[in-house]
Amino acid sequence: MKDKTIINKTGDARLDVFLASELKITRSQVQKMIDENRIEINGKAPKKYGEKVKDGDKIVVVSSRTEQGEAERSLVAKTSRDSSARPPKADSVGMTKIYIIAETPDYIVVNKPTGLLTHPTMANEKESLSAWLVKKYTEIKKVGEDKMRPGIVHRLDKEASGLMVVARTQKMFEHLKEQFQNRSINKEYLVLVHGKVEREEGVIDFPIGRSDTADKMAAIPLTFRGQPQNLMAGPHTNSPGELGVRGKEAKTEFWVEKHFVNFTLLRVKIHTGRTHQIRVHMFAYNHPVVGDPMYFQKKQKRVWDEKCGRLFLHSAKLGFTDLDGKQMEFESPLPSELQNFLEKLA
Numbered sequence: 001m002k003d004k005t006i007i008n009k010t011g012d013a014r015l016d017v018f019l020a021s022e023l024k025i026t027r028s029q030v031q032k033m034i035d036e037n038r039i040e041i042n043g044k045a046p047k048k049y050g051e052k053v054k055d056g057d058k059i060v061v062v063s064s065r066t067e068q069g070e071a072e073r074s075l076v077a078k079t080s081r082d083s084s085a086r087p088p089k090a091d092s093v094g095m096t097k098i099y100i101i102a103e104t105p106d107y108i109v110v111n112k113p114t115g116l117l118t119h120p121t122m123a124n125e126k127e128s129l130s131a132w133l134v135k136k137y138t139e140i141k142k143v144g145e146d147k148m149r150p151g152i153v154h155r156l157d158k159e160a161s162g163l164m165v166v167a168r169t170q171k172m173f174e175h176l177k178e179q180f181q182n183r184s185i186n187k188e189y190l191v192l193v194h195g196k197v198e199r200e201e202g203v204i205d206f207p208i209g210r211s212d213t214a215d216k217m218a219a220i221p222l223t224f225r226g227q228p229q230n231l232m233a234g235p236h237t238n239s240p241g242e243l244g245v246r247g248k249e250a251k252t253e254f255w256v257e258k259h260f261v262n263f264t265l266l267r268v269k270i271h272t273g274r275t276h277q278i279r280v281h282m283f284a285y286n287h288p289v290v291g292d293p294m295y296f297q298k299k300q301k302r303v304w305d306e307k308c309g310r311l312f313l314h315s316a317k318l319g320f321t322d323l324d325g326k327q328m329e330f331e332s333p334l335p336s337e338l339q340n341f342l343e344k345l346a
Helices: 015-023 027-035 069-073 129-136 138-142 170-181 277-284 303-308 336-345
Strands: 004-007 039-041 058-061 076-079 089-093 096-103 107-112 161-167 186-194 201-204 208-210 217-219 252-259 263-270 313-321 327-331
Touching (some): 004 015, 015 027, 015 039, 015 058, 027 252, 096 327, 107 129, 129 138, 161 170, 170 313, 186 277, 186 336, 201 277, 208 277, 252 277, 263 277, 303 336
Antiparallel strands (some): 004 058, 039 058, 096 107, 107 161, 186 263, 186 313, 201 252, 208 217, 252 263, 313 327
């Protein structure tokens, strides 16, 4: 493959959106090329995925320097200083495999499988990620603020899969906690939703609170807070009378990765960490997540949800700084069952 030169003739646009359209590939593939320093704008490397390209800009796509083949399908761990990756180690809880992506004296990065709780609920379930962690890394028992969640700084829904970081020391726990509080942690998800999302990118910022009518969360439209109605609102936001609390700030940002006939694959970044945030916001936006057993339209035919067989929500990228101030970034491609499901839709 030779280097490809593209002259922008479509006006101002985001770099990743522009190239995804020009090259007929997904936005995540473009972002990977940017990470590999294979993209130049007027002779300079872009500083970010969403860098603006202007009319007349010259974009060069540098040919791949290595044959990656099936290696792209493996779990990848990388840092800003060292892009080399070791193959992940596998362990298991019952019949469920857990992949250890990174293991240091201060933290562990794991790939949580779908169907596994992050930590036990009030029902005190025996199988959970935290229970497995305590058996494998006994020092974690003393880390954190809660015996039920040793070392756990954040969580993933039971039905979701993907990357999580767990602290092995109290110092790292506090360090990660601070990053989550000041929202400097980078968390990105791959999410398949029902319907065609019209906007190529957007932000959903409805506050989220717990519903009085069911054991689930609900989004509060902005009109009910004395502000103009958010134009992105869907028909499934809840009225204030259905909420037991006022609701907490919640912000979800998304970009379209790929359109299918009746579905849209999104890359989602959350700026807050509310319970079921992505699922609640996408439901409120009238695009519920495929395979969601809790947030779905009652009149919606669930044939494809059943074919998927699980929640299509995967934590694909996780970035944070370690105790030395080094920026760490980890990536996880879609599990095979989700990738196979997408191929059925193509």
